[in-house]
Amino acid sequence: QSVLTQPPSVSAAPGQKVIISCSGSTSNIGNNYVSWYQQFPGTAPKLLIYENDKRPSGIPDRFSGSKSGTSATLGITGLQTGDEADYYCETWDSSLSGKWLFGGGTKLTVL
Amino acid sequence: QVQLVESGGGLVEPGGSLRLSCAASGFTLSDYYMKWIRQAPGKGLEWISYISNGGSSRVVYSDSVKGRFTISRDYAKNSLYLQMNSLRAEDTAVYYCARDWRHGASDYWGQGTLVTVSS
Numbered sequence: 001q002s003v004l005t006q007p008p009s010v011s012a013a014p015g016q017k018v019i020i021s022c023s024g025s026t027s028n029i030g031n032n033y034v035s036w037y038q039q040f041p042g043t044a045p046k047l048l049i050y051e052n053d054k055r056p057s058g059i060p061d062r063f064s065g066s067k068s069g070t071s072a073t074l075g076i077t078g079l080q081t082g083d084e085a086d087y088y089c090e091t092w093d094s095s096l097s098g099k100w101l102f103g104g105g106t107k108l109t110v111l
Numbered sequence: 112q113v114q115l116v117e118s119g120g121g122l123v124e125p126g127g128s129l130r131l132s133c134a135a136s137g138f139t140l141s142d143y144y145m146k147w148i149r150q151a152p153g154k155g156l157e158w159i160s161y162i163s164n165g166g167s168s169r170v171v172y173s174d175s176v177k178g179r180f181t182i183s184r185d186y187a188k189n190s191l192y193l194q195m196n197s198l199r200a201e202d203t204a205v206y207y208c209a210r211d212w213r214h215g216a217s218d219y220w221g222q223g224t225l226v227t228v229s230s
Contacts, residue, residue, distance in 0.1 A: 002155070032214075032215075033213075033214040033215060033216070035214075035215060035216040035217070037156075037217075039156075044207055044220035044221065044222060044223055045156065045207075045217075045220060046220075047212075047216055047217060047218050049216075050212070050213045050214065050216030050218075051213055051214055051216065054213075056216075056218060086155075088155065088156050090156075090158075090215065090216075090217075091215070092214075092215050097171060098171060099158065099171065099173055099174075100146065100158035100161065100215060101158065102148075102155060102156040102157065102158060103155070104155050105155040105156070
């Protein structure tokens with residue numbers, strides 16, 4: 001069971017908006033930056049959001065990130081069938097010697 | 112352009128060893144923190160190790176591999192390595208190397224190399 005909690009799955013219709021949550025604690029999300037990744041089956045993850053709410057070059061503004069307290073969210077607007085993938089949050093955990101944490105992942109289905 | 116290419120995966124018996132390589136091109140590997148991340152079949156991503164940039168080379172491991180895996184870097188070859196000893200069935204996964212770009216965000220990933228631990 002992951003320390004960062006994500007819903008196992010979300011779904012929405014094309015054109016709609018979806019929010020994926022990532023819940024943690026003060027030792028991780030509460031005091032560190034959050035990143036988000038998109039992964040299609042059989043391929044490496046792709047960075048979507050860094051430093052909570054910034055998009056790397058080439059990532060469309062349909063993707064957005066935010067953080068409040070010990071939770072972070074990834075929002076996707078104007079859903080497309082090509083957005084159907086797994087999404088992961090990631091952050092640093094400052095407890096003990098420190099470690100990187102991934103959420104358990106959320107499977108997005110575009111109905 | 113920036114590229115990371117892993118190699119060294121394969122089938123190994125429980126208790127055996129394997130050394131993974133990650134060849135970097137398009138950037139100087141020692142300028143960045145680098146991570147190893149794995150993904151067991153049908154499961155999520157799991158961070159397992161990182162090495163800091165520069166000469167200090169601070170290394171950190173997840174509890175699941177501490178004492179069994181060793182991360183290292185070869186400046187001349189611009190390559191990252193993961194020496195894996197005392198392998199277990201639960202180490203079966205695709206292993207990725209990734210470049211730490213901004214506060215832990217990994218902007219470039221290798222294609223992954225599959226490690227299967229089975230008798």
